[in-house]
Every structure is written in C-alpha cells, then in structure tokens.
Amino acid sequence: MEQKTKVNAEPGKQVIDITREFDLPVELLFKAYTEPELVEQWMGTKVLKMDSKRHGSYQFETTADGHVVFQANGVIHELIPNQKIIRTFEMGNAPFGVQLEIYEFEKLSDDTSRLNMHTIYESAELRDQVLKMPFAQGLGMAHDRLQNVVGKLSSH
Amino acid sequence: MNLRRDVFQAIADPTRRAILLLVASQSLTAGAIAANFDTARPTVSKHLQILTECELLKQEQNGREIYYHLNPNKMKEIADFLEPFHKMWDERFNKLEAVMKKYKSTK
Numbered sequence: 001m002e003q004k005t006k007v008n009a010e011p012g013k014q015v016i017d018i019t020r021e022f023d024l025p026v027e028l029l030f031k032a033y034t035e036p037e038l039v040e041q042w043m044g045t046k047v048l049k050m051d052s053k054r055h056g057s058y059q060f061e062t063t064a065d066g067h068v069v070f071q072a073n074g075v076i077h078e079l080i081p082n083q084k085i086i087r088t089f090e091m092g093n094a095p096f097g098v099q100l101e102i103y104e105f106e107k108l109s110d111d112t113s114r115l116n117m118h119t120i121y122e123s124a125e126l127r128d129q130v131l132k133m134p135f136a137q138g139l140g141m142a143h144d145r146l147q148n149v150v151g152k153l154s155s156h
Numbered sequence: 157m158n159l160r161r162d163v164f165q166a167i168a169d170p171t172r173r174a175i176l177l178l179v180a181s182q183s184l185t186a187g188a189i190a191a192n193f194d195t196a197r198p199t200v201s202k203h204l205q206i207l208t209e210c211e212l213l214k215q216e217q218n219g220r221e222i223y224y225h226l227n228p229n230k231m232k233e234i235a236d237f238l239e240p241f242h243k244m245w246d247e248r249f250n251k252l253e254a255v256m257k258k259y260k261s262t263k
Contacts, residue, residue: 003242003243003246004246004249004250005242005245005246005249007238007241007242007245009238011164011167011168011173012167012168012169012170012173018245020245020246020249022249022252022253022256023253023257024253024256024257024260028256028259028260029252029256031256031259032252032255032256038255038256038259041251041255042248042251042252042254042255042256043248044251115249124168128164130241131238131241132237132241133241134240134241134243134244
C-alpha cells in the first residue's frame with residue numbers, strides 16, 4: 001500500500017516537515033488532537049492531562065507491567081479551532097530536548113483535510129537523533145525476536 | 157569507525173551537498189569540481205576525501221585523471237535509513253483516521 005504520509009527532513013537543518021491528507025472533515029481531524037479520549041485511542045497512550053486552549057498544557061504517560069515506558073508533556077501556545085495548534089513537546093527521560101510543534105489543519109473538501117506538521121528541534125544533531133530512533137528501535141526489535149528464537153531453540 | 161554517523165555528518169555540510177549535486181549528472185575531476193566553488197582548492201579536496209571515505213563518491217581512474225562520481229547505492233542507503241521514521245508516522249496517522257471514522261459513525 002502506498003504511504004500517504006510525506007516526510008521532509010533536509011540534511012543539516014533542525015526541522016522535520018510531515019504532511020498527510022485525511023479522509024476526514026477538518027473538524028474531526030482537529031478533534032483527534034484536542035479531545036483526550038480520542039488522543040488516547042490513536043496515540044496509544046494514557047492522557048493524564050489535556051487542557052486544549054491557549055496556555056493550557058498536556059501530559060501523556062504509557063505504562064507496561066507497572067513501569068512507565070513513555071512520558072511526554074508540553075504547553076499549548078496557540079490554538080485556533082480547525083486551523084492551527086502551536087505547542088511544545090518534551091519526552092521524559094529522553095535526550096531529545098524540547099521541540100516546537102506547529103500544526104496546520106487545512107480543509108480540502110467537506111470530507112477531506114490535510115495536516116501540515118512542522119517540528120523544530122533545538123539543533124540539527126538532536127533532530128537527526130529523533131529521525132534515527134525508529135530505525136534503532138527496529139534493529140532492537142529484530143534483535144529481541146532473534147533472542148527469543150535462539151532462546152527457544154536452546155531450551156529444547 | 158561509525159560509518160553510519162559519518163554519512164550523516166558528510167551530508168550535513170552545504171558545500172558537500174553541492175558537490176554531490178554537481179556529480180549527480182556527470183563524473184568530474186577534482187579540478188572541475190573546485191572550479192565551481194570560491195573556496196580554496198585544498199578545502200574542496202578535503203570535502204572530496206570525506207565524501208569518498210564514507211562512500212558517497214567513487215573515484216575512477218581515466219588516463220592520468222581521477223574522476224569522481226556519485227555512488228547511488230550509498231545515497232539509497234540514506235533514504236532507506238529514514239524509512240522506519242516515515243513508516244511510523246504513516247501507521248500512526250492510519251490509526252488516527254480509523255479511530256475518527258469510527259467516532260464519526262457512532263455519533
């Protein structure tokens with residue numbers, strides 16, 4: 001299946017641009033970012049706090065087996081319904097610093113919309129770390145699977 | 157040596173990116189490449205050395221001259237490197253779309 005999401009990360013810059021068209025009215029796309037119970041469903045994390053307004057803040061947390069495996073928080077700088085959100089995002093216990101996220105919500109037709117997401121990092125180096133993370137995780141997961149297989153083989 | 161990191165450092169420099177663009181369409185000698193830049197010849201040589209070391213450029217001897225050309229396999233490796241990040245976001249947005257379609261139909 002063709003990927004509908006476009007990612008642009010120019011070498012040497014501290015920005016990542018992500019664009020995606022949705023088969024959703026812009027109002028629903030915007031809701032997916034501002035209603036805590038909906039954020040929980042698609043992000044797959046618990047929303048401890050989400051005050052969707054200018055100068056409001058939010059807090060995410062995911063636990064597995066009683067351990068916190070993901071934490072993030074930030075402050076909303078600007079929120080224009082169905083048009084724009086500017087917020088900070090910081091992952092807990094991660095060396096990526098604070099990022100500034102600018103979301104532009106665009107109506108394409110009554111039933112379709114586009115999201116433009118610009119993320120600005122503290123430095124080009126930190127941005128590259130973020131870009132590499134899923135690659136590193138993929139390697140780690142492949143490694144874990146291999147360990148499992150090897151573990152099963154050796155226990156026979 | 158961490159080659160992977162070196163490739164990213166190599167393409168982070170604007171002059172080196174310009175060099176890659178130059179040789180993308182044709183093989184060129186060091187002299188011909190340097191003629192495109194105001195920087196001193198030894199600086200350009202240093203850039204060529206770095207790009208060659210991380211295999212973004214390949215050298216080819218043609219008579220007395222050494223020509224530089226792009227190594228497309230290495231360039232592809234950089235693109236592949238970003239693929240997991242791209243895939244992660246595509247899957248996340250697919251989920252968002254599915255969740256919101258379901259939400260819409262229950263209203």
